[in-house]
Amino acid sequence: MAIDERVIVETVTGMGLAGNEEGLIPAFGLYLTNHYADFYNRISFGVLGALVRENPELTEDAVALLTEAAHVCAFHTFGGIMSSVEWDALVQPMIESREDWVRGMMAVVNAFGWGRFRVAELLPDERLVVELRDSYESSGYLESYPRTDGPRCFLANGGMAGLMNLVYQGDITRRPALTEELYREVFSDPRSFRSRERLCAAKGDSHCEFVVERMQG
Amino acid sequence: MTADAGQDRRSVASYGEVLDVVDVGRVRLTRRYGCIRRDQFEIVTKEPFPSAFRDWIASRGELRERPTFYVIEAPGAFQLTVAPRAGRAILMPRLATDLTWQAQTAREIAEVLDGMLNHGSCLANTRQAG
Numbered sequence: 001m002a003i004d005e006r007v008i009v010e011t012v013t014g015m016g017l018a019g020n021e022e023g024l025i026p027a028f029g030l031y032l033t034n035h036y037a038d039f040y041n042r043i044s045f046g047v048l049g050a051l052v053r054e055n056p057e058l059t060e061d062a063v064a065l066l067t068e069a070a071h072v073c074a075f076h077t078f079g080g081i082m083s084s085v086e087w088d089a090l091v092q093p094m095i096e097s098r099e100d101w102v103r104g105m106m107a108v109v110n111a112f113g114w115g116r117f118r119v120a121e122l123l124p125d126e127r128l129v130v131e132l133r134d135s136y137e138s139s140g141y142l143e144s145y146p147r148t149d150g151p152r153c154f155l156a157n158g159g160m161a162g163l164m165n166l167v168y169q170g171d172i173t174r175r176p177a178l179t180e181e182l183y184r185e186v187f188s189d190p191r192s193f194r195s196r197e198r199l200c201a202a203k204g205d206s207h208c209e210f211v212v213e214r215m216q217g
Numbered sequence: 218m219t220a221d222a223g224q225d226r227r228s229v230a231s232y233g234e235v236l237d238v239v240d241v242g243r244v245r246l247t248r249r250y251g252c253i254r255r256d257q258f259e260i261v262t263k264e265p266f267p268s269a270f271r272d273w274i275a276s277r278g279e280l281r282e283r284p285t286f287y288v289i290e291a292p293g294a295f296q297l298t299v300a301p302r303a304g305r306a307i308l309m310p311r312l313a314t315d316l317t318w319q320a321q322t323a324r325e326i327a328e329v330l331d332g333m334l335n336h337g338s339c340l341a342n343t344r345q346a347g
């Protein structure tokens with residue numbers, strides 16, 4: 001059985017994910033949050049703007065910080081999901097290859113409503129190209145700021161690198177403990193994956209597109 | 218699994234760290250550090266969970282069932298997410314409970330499950346968990 005995105009989306013959206021009396025949403029081995037994308041965007045782009053206003057030379061550092069935050073987020077969020085009971089029950093039985101871990105995760109991401117992600121190309125252990133439509137980062141950016149000359153989907157971009165690192169560098173299929181040590185080991189490896197947002201709706205492209213490759217081939 | 222097992226480790230533990238692992242018959246029970254007031258418990262068997270287990274645990278709270286897994290929500294007590302065919306479940310206690318109750322409840326659930334796996338029935342002489 002190959003990854004059936006429709007089944008995954010229908011199952012996840014039918015789970016009735018909502019806060020319990022503690023105000024938490026424990027699901028997929030995580031505490032999920034349900035909050036306004038605009039709120040996240042305000043903080044993310046606010047950090048970028050504040051650093052750039054301080055000194056335009058800090059632009060690269062600001063992007064590096066936001067990307068690092070995305071790497072940490074992907075490591076724990078995607079890693080947690082791929083180690084969860086829900087994954088075992090719903091996605092694992094559909095998995096036939098290591099690449100299906102990437103496709104399965106993409107289906108779960110779509111079910112959560114983080115945008116419409118589509119794997120355009122996946123070369124095992126080498127390269128991932130993902131198209132993203134309705135990215136809340138780019139649409140949120142354009143609501144508040146003029147069109148830019150650079151990409152703005154920092155969380156999605158770092159997330160895609162994180163996914164490839166989990167599958168091909170950290171071997172999430174063996175269910176390692178998602179410790180800080182493992183994070184450092186995986187992401188500081190000179191052969192680990194990094195993502196580049198080649199197209200972004202915030203700079204006028206029709207959609208966003210991420211190309212994920214190893215830093216050193 | 219006793220309440221103070223792993224007590225020394227928990228003072229320096231970080232989220233997700235394994236505090237202890239015990240076998241309750243055919244059920245492996247792993248306790249992980251969640252936060253200072255809450256541990257998380259993984260319940261694993263080599264065979265699928267029997268449907269009698271779902272019926273028993275469903276009496277403890279509200280059952281939300283999907284085609285391949287189910288969740289029991291017991292407000293003020295716990296959430297249990299079960300992948301029956303994979304033989305795996307996660308118990309997430311609520312903060313309203315204390316660490317001793319959490320460990321006891323995990324143990325009791327494991328005992329009931331082990332009893333069912335051994336006897337094919339939920340009527341083994343198990344105590345009611347919480």
Ligand SMILES: [Zn+2]
Nearest residue numbers: 138153200208
């Ligand atoms: Zn974008």
